[in-house]
Amino acid sequence: MDAVFAAPPSTTRLFPESLSLSAKQREVLDTLNGYPNGTGAAEISTVLGVHVNTVRGHLEELEEQGLVRVSSAPSGGRGRPTLVFQVRMPDVVGVAQEYLCLIKILVEAMEPEGEITREDHARARDIGRRWAQEVPSQLGDTDGHDNAIASLLMLFRQMGPDPLKQRAPHPVEESTAGTVIQLNACPLVKAGSQPSQFICAVHEAYLRETLDEQLKGKIRLTLFPRSARASCDIVAIPCSAHQCSTGVSTSAPSASA
Missing domain, CATH: 1.10.10.10 (Winged helix-like DNA-binding domain superfamily/Winged helix DNA-binding domain)
Structure with a gap:
């Protein structure tokens, strides 16, 4: 045999x-x-x-x-x-650093130097969608703005971005009807490193795939990568206060990022 x-x-x-x-x-x-x-x-x-x-x-x-x-x-x-x-348990921090180093090397192998092209963006989005489908994340209660924000904060805490709820308005998105969630850590880069455009596009697509359907018709999320305060920001506005047909949209990074 x-x-x-x-x-x-x-x-x-x-x-x-x-x-x-x-x-x-x-x-x-x-x-x-x-x-x-x-x-x-x-x-x-x-x-x-x-x-x-x-x-x-x-x-x-x-x-x-x-x-x-x-x-x-x-x-x-x-x-x-x-x-x-x-x-038998490993050093969790050590394992995470190994994974992040591997992610960095893989991205460098795929990502061209300088600005990424539309084709690169499309490939990054495909990776992000497939990642979300492979590891689905379920929000808790999303009925009502406060419950939805609490569920988002819990999800982001589990994912590692160190979320902090801030008062509206956002420096760019001036609506006072919503909530600003400040993401103060990136779970996809090593300490002392900055995420590449490719990694940001992957993460954005992951969030879209994870949150779009669960928040559709309830909350409109706008992502602000690389804010002036060294964070990524999400502005969550109730659909009752803003006409929205999709869950997640993205704003270009600010000039001061």
Whole structure:
């Protein structure tokens, strides 16, 4: 019988954020993370001041969830081998930096120098749409302007742009009927870098695909990439206060961006 080859599963399953851990389990996991080569339940028990059997129980639960691996080490005597527990979870920041570096290299390979063309914009929009279809994001309650804004803020918080609700009017969009959402971080660039036009076009298309249908007839969103205050801004205006047939539109970056 021929061997079946398969790649390892996604690293994301090892992120503790993807699992529902109790406060005590997380405390044990965080303590164990301070031992790169692993340690025994007795050591964790001493550090936390908790009975060793309690610690061992938490470690076994973490092992069942795939966040901890266990191996045996010689006891040095006639007793049973000592169980050594070691975390399997990766450094989330390190993984994110690796992904962002890969994104940067891929974009540089696709993006021409200087201004991007219509064809480049079309390709970026196609990538953004496909990305949104691959990882759909569902808004919460969108009935009523305040509920829709709260749902948008929650979605953007989960996505990583560090949203901040501001009062209208926006420096460019002068309507006072809506709400300004200031996005203060870009989840698609490394620290100290600026997103390229291509990346911005991809992200814009992702937002369009994600939000258009969910907000159609309720809110008109206008995107302002690269504002003068080093943020990307979104102005959300209720359709009751503005005639709108589409969910998301885009304004060109300001001259001071």
